[in-house]
Amino acid sequence: MRNKIFLAALLSLAPLPAFAADAMTGMGGAMPPTNKPSPLSLGDGWIRLLPGNLPAAGYFTLRNNGAAKATLTGADTPACGMLMLHKSDDKGGMSSMEDVKSVDVPGGGQVQFSPGGYHLMCMDPKPALKLGASVPVTLSFRGAPPLTARFDVRGATGK
Numbered sequence: 001m002r003n004k005i006f007l008a009a010l011l012s013l014a015p016l017p018a019f020a021a022d023a024m025t026g027m028g029g030a031m032p033p034t035n036k037p038s039p040l041s042l043g044d045g046w047i048r049l050l051p052g053n054l055p056a057a058g059y060f061t062l063r064n065n066g067a068a069k070a071t072l073t074g075a076d077t078p079a080c081g082m083l084m085l086h087k088s089d090d091k092g093g094m095s096s097m098e099d100v101k102s103v104d105v106p107g108g109g110q111v112q113f114s115p116g117g118y119h120l121m122c123m124d125p126k127p128a129l130k131l132g133a134s135v136p137v138t139l140s141f142r143g144a145p146p147l148t149a150r151f152d153v154r155g156a157t158g159k
């Protein structure tokens with residue numbers, strides 16, 4: 001009996017490995033059913049929260065395991081009023097960013113959304129978007145079914 005209680009306490013304190021957390025959130029039923037498996041896979045999805053009124057940005061690695069090109073055309077999450085495709089540009093120390101209509105993911109290739117480059121821009125963040133949370137993000141494509149993945153919400157330093 002004592003051992004059982006100890007184990008339960010240990011489990012509730014220990015951070016879950018990423019795959020276990022994914023499996024558990026996957027059972028939550030928030031994911032829409034998909035008919036065919038996506039040729040695309042998403043890794044390292046996270047959202048960077050910045051202090052004050054600075055907008056939050058989402059980053060990830062998108063891999064196309066299929067032979068045909070897929071085109072990312074949009075993103076959506078209940079944690080933001082709107083989630084936009086953006087690209088940062090550094091010109092002579094001046095950082096700017098612009099809207100992007102779509103991003104091609106070549107067959108057998110991958111695209112990186114990372115600080116200083118492509119990113120998802122969260123407009124009108126909701127209370128669900130808080131440090132330590134994990135929120136579902138759905139990406140829409142031309143040439144592939146939509147893909148939903150959990151994004152970890154982290155602080156400015158990425159921790």
Ligand SMILES: [Cu+2]
Pocket residue numbers: 057086087097098119120121
């Ligand atoms: Cu942006």
